Amino acid sequence: MSVPYKYQILPIEKVFRDTVHNYIHVQHQVILDLINSKEFQRLRRIKQLGTTSFTFHGGEHSRFTHSLGVYEVSRRICDIFVRNFSTEQLGIKDGWDDQERLVTLCAALLHDVGHGPYSHTFEHIFHTDHEEITAKIITSPETEIFQILNRVETGFPAKVASVILKNYPNPQVVQMISSQIDADRMDYLLRDAYFTGTQYGTFDLTRILRVIRPYAGGIAFQMNGMHAVEDYIVSRYQMYMQVYFHPVSRGMEVILDHLLKRAKELFRKNQTDFLCHSQLLVPFLREDHTLQDYLKLDDGVLNTCFIQWQQINDEILSDLARRFLDRKPLKSVLFNSTTDLDILNDLRRIIEKVGYDPDYYTATNRTYDLPYDFYRPNSASHRTQIELIQKDGELVELSKASNLVAALAGQSQGDERFYFPKEMVNEKQEQQRSIFETSYQEFRKYFVNGAIIHP
Ligand code: NI
Numbered sequence: 001m002s003v004p005y006k007y008q009i010l011p012i013e014k015v016f017r018d019t020v021h022n023y024i025h026v027q028h029q030v031i032l033d034l035i036n037s038k039e040f041q042r043l044r045r046i047k048q049l050g051t052t053s054f055t056f057h058g059g060e061h062s063r064f065t066h067s068l069g070v071y072e073v074s075r076r077i078c079d080i081f082v083r084n085f086s087t088e089q090l091g092i093k094d095g096w097d098d099q100e101r102l103v104t105l106c107a108a109l110l111h112d113v114g115h116g117p118y119s120h121t122f123e124h125i126f127h128t129d130h131e132e133i134t135a136k137i138i139t140s141p142e143t144e145i146f147q148i149l150n151r152v153e154t155g156f157p158a159k160v161a162s163v164i165l166k167n168y169p170n171p172q173v174v175q176m177i178s179s180q181i182d183a184d185r186m187d188y189l190l191r192d193a194y195f196t197g198t199q200y201g202t203f204d205l206t207r208i209l210r211v212i213r214p215y216a217g218g219i220a221f222q223m224n225g226m227h228a229v230e231d232y233i234v235s236r237y238q239m240y241m242q243v244y245f246h247p248v249s250r251g252m253e254v255i256l257d258h259l260l261k262r263a264k265e266l267f268r269k270n271q272t273d274f275l276c277h278s279q280l281l282v283p284f285l286r287e288d289h290t291l292q293d294y295l296k297l298d299d300g301v302l303n304t305c306f307i308q309w310q311q312i313n314d315e316i317l318s319d320l321a322r323r324f325l326d327r328k329p330l331k332s333v334l335f336n337s338t339t340d341l342d343i344l345n346d347l348r349r350i351i352e353k354v355g356y357d358p359d360y361y362t363a364t365n366r367t368y369d370l371p372y373d374f375y376r377p378n379s380a381s382h383r384t385q386i387e388l389i390q391k392d393g394e395l396v397e398l399s400k401a402s403n404l405v406a407a408l409a410g411q412s413q414g415d416e417r418f419y420f421p422k423e424m425v426n427e428k429q430e431q432q433r434s435i436f437e438t439s440y441q442e443f444r445k446y447f448v449n450g451a452i453i454h455p
Contacts, residue, residue: 005029005030005151005152006030006102006152006153006156008028008029008030009027009028009029010026010027010028010029010032013025013026013027014026014032016068018065018068018069018072019065019191019194019195020069020187020190020191020194021069021072021073024068024069024071024072025072025075028102028105030102030106030148030149030151030152031071031105031106031109033148034106034109034110034145034148034149035068035109037143037144037145037148038144038295039113039137039143039144039145039295040064040067040109040110040113040145041064042295042298043062043063043064043067043112043113043115044062044064045062045298045299045300046062046063046064046115046116046117046119046298046299047059047060047061047062047063047299048061048062048063048065048066048188048191048192049061049192049195049196050118050119050120050121050249050253051118051121051249051250051252051253051256052192052196052243052244052246052249054248054249054252054327054329055246055248055249055252056195056196056197056198056243056246058195058196058197059192059195059196059243060195061191061192061195063112063115065191066112066187066188066191067109067110067111067112067113068109069187069188069190069191070108070109070111070112070177070183070184070187070188071105071108071109072187073108073183073186073187073205073209074104074105074108074176074177074183075105075108076209077176077183077209077212078096078098078100078101078104078105080209080210080212081095081096081098081172081213081214082096082098082101084213085213085214086098094214094215094216095214096172096214097170100170100172100173102152103156103159103160103163103168103173104163104173104176104177106149106160107160107163107164107168107173107177108176108177108183108184110134110137110138110145110160110164111134111164111177111178111184112130112134112184113134113137113138113145114130114131114132114133114134114135114136114137115130115134116128116130116133116294116297116298117297117298117299117301117302118253118256118299118302120253121253121256121257121260122260122297122302124257125257125260125261125264126260126284126287127287128284128294131164131165133291133294134161134164135161135164135165136291137291137295138157138160138161138164139157139158139161140291142291142292143291145157163177164177164178166178171217171218171219171384172214172218172219174218175218175219175384176219179218179219179384179386180372180373180383180384180385180386181208181219181221181229181232181233181386185236186205186208186232189201189202189203189232189235189236189239190202190203190205192239192243192244193235193239193243196243198239198242198243200235200238200239200242200243201235201236201238201239201243202235203228203231203232203235204228204231207225207228208221208225208228208229208232210225211224211225211228211229212225213389215387215389215395217387217395218384218387220386220387220388220389220395221386221387221388221389222388222389223388223389223390223391223396223401225388226388226398226401226402229386229388229398229402230398230402230404230405233371233372233398233404233405233408234404234408236371236372237369237371237372237408237413240369240371240413240414241413241414244369245367245369245414245415247332247417248329249329250332250365250367250417250419251329251330251331251332251419252324252327252329253365254329254330254363254365254419255320255323255324255328255329255330256324257363258320258359258360258361258363259306259309259317259320259321259324261360262314262316262317262320262360263278263281263285263305263309263317264285266314266317267285267286271314273312273313273314274308274309274312274314274317276308277304277305277308278305278308278309280293280296280297280301281301281305303325306321306324306325307321307325309321310322310325316357316360320360328422329422330361330362330363330419330420330421330422331419331420331421331422331424331425332365332417332418332419332420333417333418333420333446333447333450333451333452334415334416334417334450334451334452335364335416335417335418335451335452336415336416339452340454343446343452343454344364344418344452346446347362347418347420347443347446347452348362350424350439350442350443351420351421351424351443353439354424354439354440356421361420361421362418362419362420363418363419364416364417364418364419365416365417365419366414366415366416366417367414367415367416368412368413368414368415369412369413369414370410370411370412370413371408371411371413372386372398372399372405372408372409373385373409373410374397374398374399374409374410375397376410385397385398386398388401418452424440424443424444425440425443425444425447
């Protein structure tokens, strides 16, 4: 009798060489088939960090490589759980049930499969949602991924999707993929640090995997691993401040956002010359797209559109396309809640006087992250707090045991910036000797040390 698909183990395990985890080990036929599916292979063509590579040029790694990494971290956690905390083999109460392994690994591998090119910006303009699309790819009978998962057992695709959507009944499985310390974050911090060439994101993964353990409410960490967990939280905080929120990458993101916004505006006004080479974008401009339309997109499709748009007879579209391709970010200054918003309007007026459309050449960009928080019953977003297990088995929430984490807990970190064309403050700019000279001088009066002031 042949072995059911879900139990089929490769005769010799397959390995993928990896920069972060050295080897990614694949033992299940199901996992190998998922990796080889066309929807998963598409992730090779989507950069993990989007416009961040304009600042950190090494950060060109793909969502494919990150997804394999999340799978590998989850696989290692399952191995540790089954060795040390197995309910079935060791009789550990509220321990790990290894029947959950396959659903966990599939969810880990597929958690980002719905990402599109330059996700953040694309979603903002075209109102798509990568999490929703991930679930759709997994549960739509037309995809190869669905067909593979459905061979495991009927209803299995829905099970995998429910882990990603966080309503799967076993909290150990959900928290391994998605919590404040999960396989996803552990992989992207290490991977993004490696590829951007920064050191902030590094932490002791080996130690964390040594002290991680399951309990009835999910996943916790032994008390003697507290410093490794602390270090992970600090790493995450620093990666956000130094890499993910970098003002220049955000300046490129603003250009991308306005470029797509311009395309949408031209489409709305029926000025569709620019579409001759951009047919793949039409369903999104029309706001009526199918899953198959979405799966055709990747970074290359968008970049090819931008290359074509440079020649288009719309000054704004072609100029923004050029700025994006040639890496000409908008410049920015800080402002905050005490800044008089009339000042921003003054600045927009000056920019307009010089000849830029402020709708396309200025922006405000607010970027904040909460490095860690404990569970707050009245808060809008419920976070699963990180729990430490003491010797007597009692749980203690991380920020109660760690002063370092207590200092970061509940504190949003980030900034708010006003973006504008760099030419406005470039004193050597040829055109400043023109009739607009006074406007440029007036503009510069509003800034001191990279922040907006009242002149
Ligand atoms: Ni991810």
